[in-house]
Amino acid sequence: MNRMEAIQHRRSVRSFDGTGLSPEDQQQLLAFAEQQTNPYGLPIHWRLLNAGEHGLSSPVIVGTELYIAGKMRRAPHAEEAFGYSFEQVVLFAETLGFGTTWIAGTMNRAAFERAMELSAGEVMPCVSPLGRPAKRMSLRETMMRKGVKADSRLPFEELFFDASFDKPLTEAAAGPLLAALNAVRLAPSAVNKQPWRCVCREGRVHFYEKRSKGYVSEDGWDLQKVDLGIALCHFELAARECGLKPSFELRDPALPNREQLQYVASWRVE
Ligand SMILES: Cc1cc2nc3c(=O)[nH]c(=O)nc-3n(C[C@H](O)[C@H](O)[C@H](O)COP(=O)(O)O)c2cc1C
Numbered sequence: 001m002n003r004m005e006a007i008q009h010r011r012s013v014r015s016f017d018g019t020g021l022s023p024e025d026q027q028q029l030l031a032f033a034e035q036q037t038n039p040y041g042l043p044i045h046w047r048l049l050n051a052g053e054h055g056l057s058s059p060v061i062v063g064t065e066l067y068i069a070g071k072m073r074r075a076p077h078a079e080e081a082f083g084y085s086f087e088q089v090v091l092f093a094e095t096l097g098f099g100t101t102w103i104a105g106t107m108n109r110a111a112f113e114r115a116m117e118l119s120a121g122e123v124m125p126c127v128s129p130l131g132r133p134a135k136r137m138s139l140r141e142t143m144m145r146k147g148v149k150a151d152s153r154l155p156f157e158e159l160f161f162d163a164s165f166d167k168p169l170t171e172a173a174a175g176p177l178l179a180a181l182n183a184v185r186l187a188p189s190a191v192n193k194q195p196w197r198c199v200c201r202e203g204r205v206h207f208y209e210k211r212s213k214g215y216v217s218e219d220g221w222d223l224q225k226v227d228l229g230i231a232l233c234h235f236e237l238a239a240r241e242c243g244l245k246p247s248f249e250l251r252d253p254a255l256p257n258r259e260q261l262q263y264v265a266s267w268r269v270e
Pocket residue numbers: 010011012013060101102103104105106107126144148149150151187188189190191192223226227230
């Protein structure tokens with residue numbers, strides 16, 4: 001399975017079969033995570049955590065004791081950087097046949113943060129269980145997926161725009177960007193809100209955040225910017241697999257928009 005197939009095949013897995021990962025598989029995943037960089041150059045420290053050993057739990061996860069978590073220093077763009085790097089790990093796990101679920105909320109966070117030895121000035125944005133997917137989903141998982149319409153995504157024309165926010169981009173007009181934009185569309189996001197909006201203009205794809213209420217915490221942490229980091233990751237991986245050469249830019253093109261979307265970053269595509 002290549003990365004594009006992993007993007008297409010991935011779904012959140014909350015029910016696992018209990019078989020666990022061999023020490024070699026665990027080592028391979030951790031080593032991969034530790035090698036990851038992100039366009040913002042912000043380092044992330046990774047740990048594999050055993051639920052029994054550290055008293056960790058998530059009410060939505062059954063059938064595995066193993067979690068992966070990352071922590072980093074708080075800094076501008078930490079959210080996007082974390083989203084980008086963690087998704088690389090999620091997709092790598094998928095290529096090895098392991099299930100994951102991004103978890104920011106449904107966990108005993110204090111216990112996870114203790115297990116990560118989080119210090120002042122650091123943040124542990126999300127964790128994920130790791131294991132082999134069970135043959136059948138738990139009832140709770142089935143209900144959760146229905147609740148957030150996890151199997152569907154917003155229409156292409158609602159997410160992507162042609163040169164300005166006034167003109168929706170159709171799949172037919174997307175040309176060589178079609179596969180990479182479809183990869184963005186498939187990305188996971190908190191509560192499946194899909195906050196990314198993209199304008200394709202003059203050889204660049206500009207990523208914006210459409211904020212929903214309630215995702216920015218009192219200390220300024222914006223969970224939906226993690227989603228944007230995931231979208232940036234999907235775009236780059238898919239574009240590279242199509243033979244394009246994306247390069248990262250942080251330069252707001254100051255495009256007018258009526259919805260007060262926030263500029264996040266751009267990929268220049270050759
Ligand atoms: C940043 C982020 C945080 C998330 N937090 C949770 C969570 O706390 N609990 C949970 O069950 N799922 C969580 N999810 C998973 C989303 O609900 C899921 O990705 C979305 O519904 C789409 O479904 P899919 O991943 O199966 O495509 C989170 C996803 C992201 C990207």
